[in-house]
Amino acid sequence: MDFLNALVAILNFVVIPAAAYGAQLALGALGVTLIYGILRFSNFAHGDTMAFGTGLVILVTWGLQALGISLGPLPVALLALPIGIVLCSVFVLGTDRVVYRFYRKKKSEPIIMVMASVGVMFVMNGLTRLLIGVDEIRFDDGARFLISVQDFKAWTGLTEGLALRLSQALTLVVTALCCWALFRFLNKSRSGKAMRAYADNEDLALLSGIDPERIVRLTWIIATALAVTAGTLYGLDKSFKAFNYFQILLPIFAAAIVGGLGSPLGAVAGGFIVAFSEVAVTYPWKKIATYLGFQPEGLLQLLSTEYKFAVSFVILIVVLLFRPTGLFRGKAY
Amino acid sequence: MAEPYLSASAMRGGYGKADILNGCTLTVDQGQIAVIVGPNGAGKSTAMKAVFGMLNLREGSVKLGGEDITGLTPQQRVHKGMGFVPQTHNIFPTMTVEENLEMGAFIRTDDYRETIEQVYHLFPAVADKRKQNAGELSGGQRQQVAVGRALMTKPRLLMLDEPTAGVSPIVMDELFDRIIEVARTGISILMVEQNARQALEIADIGYVLVQGTNRYTDSGKALMADPEVRRTFLGG
Numbered sequence: 001m002d003f004l005n006a007l008v009a010i011l012n013f014v015v016i017p018a019a020a021y022g023a024q025l026a027l028g029a030l031g032v033t034l035i036y037g038i039l040r041f042s043n044f045a046h047g048d049t050m051a052f053g054t055g056l057v058i059l060v061t062w063g064l065q066a067l068g069i070s071l072g073p074l075p076v077a078l079l080a081l082p083i084g085i086v087l088c089s090v091f092v093l094g095t096d097r098v099v100y101r102f103y104r105k106k107k108s109e110p111i112i113m114v115m116a117s118v119g120v121m122f123v124m125n126g127l128t129r130l131l132i133g134v135d136e137i138r139f140d141d142g143a144r145f146l147i148s149v150q151d152f153k154a155w156t157g158l159t160e161g162l163a164l165r166l167s168q169a170l171t172l173v174v175t176a177l178c179c180w181a182l183f184r185f186l187n188k189s190r191s192g193k194a195m196r197a198y199a200d201n202e203d204l205a206l207l208s209g210i211d212p213e214r215i216v217r218l219t220w221i222i223a224t225a226l227a228v229t230a231g232t233l234y235g236l237d238k239s240f241k242a243f244n245y246f247q248i249l250l251p252i253f254a255a256a257i258v259g260g261l262g263s264p265l266g267a268v269a270g271g272f273i274v275a276f277s278e279v280a281v282t283y284p285w286k287k288i289a290t291y292l293g294f295q296p297e298g299l300l301q302l303l304s305t306e307y308k309f310a311v312s313f314v315i316l317i318v319v320l321l322f323r324p325t326g327l328f329r330g331k332a333y
Numbered sequence: 334m335a336e337p338y339l340s341a342s343a344m345r346g347g348y349g350k351a352d353i354l355n356g357c358t359l360t361v362d363q364g365q366i367a368v369i370v371g372p373n374g375a376g377k378s379t380a381m382k383a384v385f386g387m388l389n390l391r392e393g394s395v396k397l398g399g400e401d402i403t404g405l406t407p408q409q410r411v412h413k414g415m416g417f418v419p420q421t422h423n424i425f426p427t428m429t430v431e432e433n434l435e436m437g438a439f440i441r442t443d444d445y446r447e448t449i450e451q452v453y454h455l456f457p458a459v460a461d462k463r464k465q466n467a468g469e470l471s472g473g474q475r476q477q478v479a480v481g482r483a484l485m486t487k488p489r490l491l492m493l494d495e496p497t498a499g500v501s502p503i504v505m506d507e508l509f510d511r512i513i514e515v516a517r518t519g520i521s522i523l524m525v526e527q528n529a530r531q532a533l534e535i536a537d538i539g540y541v542l543v544q545g546t547n548r549y550t551d552s553g554k555a556l557m558a559d560p561e562v563r564r565t566f567l568g569g
Contacts, residue, residue: 193436
């Protein structure tokens with residue numbers, strides 16, 4: 001019985017939250033890795049693209065709610081998401097037109113593109129604040145729990161409870177669908193293959209008649225769709241706060257680098273690796289140890305949660321020192 | 334006499350201020366194999382790039398099938414029937430052999446499966462590895478994939494920039510045999526080669542370039558027999 005309690009506690013406090021968080025990071029890292037592979041620079045504005053896009057989704061959500069639209073148990077934000085993606089894509093394509101295209105035509109060094117993206121990041125950062133403010137916003141409606149602690153205890157008779165929030169289940173389902181669609185697109189469709197060809201060998205892609213500007217636009221749109229989806233899921237799961245999306249940039253980059261920059265599969269794996277490490281290191285294991293018959297003196301928490309970003313940093317440094325190309329052999333420009 | 338299929342005449346131009354090509358002329362007839370040889374820095378690859386439009390010409394013209402294409406970009410020339418195999422970076426390494434061929438056919442809107450089968454027929458070694466990433470193949474097989482990719486647009490003129498660079502002599506012979514086979518189907522071949530002797534043996538016409546101009550032009554056999562050419566360029 002105690003063993004089962006320990007198992008449930010691990011599921012409830014580590015596996016489920018880390019899986020949801022990992023899925024959100026994976027979606028973010030997929031966008032970073034696609035832009036890195038095809039546009040050949042690390043896009044620092046990605047976190048703020050998430051924030052800006054999520055802000056748009058929230059505005060559309062409010063609009064839909066004002067119209068009296070409801071999705072029953074599901075959050076209305078799900079309906080607002082496609083509209084948010086379209087609006088945010090238009091904005092991002094605008095930044096490409098105004099900022100990045102200039103450097104691309106000049107064949108600038110990647111570091112110049114990176115610095116340009118830092119500028120775009122600050123602009124988007126400010127725009128997001130103007131658009132929706134700096135306060136914490138909760139925009140999840142519909143049902144809160146798929147499984148609540150009381151129900152779980154009543155069903156199983158265990159002392160330890162387990163909760164599965166709808167936003168967590170939604171995150172996992174939507175992420176799985178996005179990954180499935182993305183990998184299918186990249187591996188089966190003509191445009192997806194052209195994107196991979198362009199990432200592999202730009203000059204030869206050009207010789208084969210692939211239009212680079214079209215590939216670039218497609219990449220921005222896909223990366224933005226993934227970013228806004230990730231941002232919305234993160235906001236539904238935890239609440240929206242513009243600054244949080246700036247902070248989440250670090251674990252996202254850690255995830256993309258752990259997996260190997262430019263490798264979509266690596267980005268997904270990296271997202272889960274970073275999330276599980278972060279949660280496992282900052283969770284106090286005392287309760288679980290007690291169930292298993294130990295009598296620990298402390299909380300058995302390796303790192304206080306305020307320092308969770310240190311985990312991403314450590315993973316980043318270790319990977320860059322010992323396997324700079326990442327788990328799935330990415331590339332470096 | 335009918336005009337040759339490719340006729341690049343009196344080409345003059347270079348990358349910066351100094352010209353690399355100083356009035357170089359290259360012609361290839363239908364189904365012919367033309368080989369450009371010459372010492373290092375003679376402008377062999379540059380001449381080929383000029384034919385393909387990767388270099389702006391100050392003077393001279395390029396005609397393909399009687400049509401003046403001097404002002405066209407390389408991409409437009411692919412549409413006109415030119416295929417180009419660069420010396421390096423000529424495949425998509427993380428894509429499968431089959432996907433490489435599909436990308437070669439990117440501009441085609443018709444059914445290209447038959448062309449893929451023809452390429453596999455020509456290169457049985459890579460046909461066995463169609464699901465494998467091209468970057469994992471041996472040097473010779475990668476070259477075969479590169480040539481196959483260029484053949485996917487069904488070009489009338491195939492240009493090869495040192496196709497045998499870095500492959501073993503056995504693989505080189507094999508590759509030359511395949512190139513002869515390609516030429517027999519009516520495709521014209523223009524090729525730059527370091528391995529001058531072997532290349533001239535299969536050449537219908539050979540160009541010896543020196544400092545961006547034609548020094549000798551003759552059939553491959555005649556150039557091989559010319560004591561002057563042998564002594565100066567083929568090492569005796």
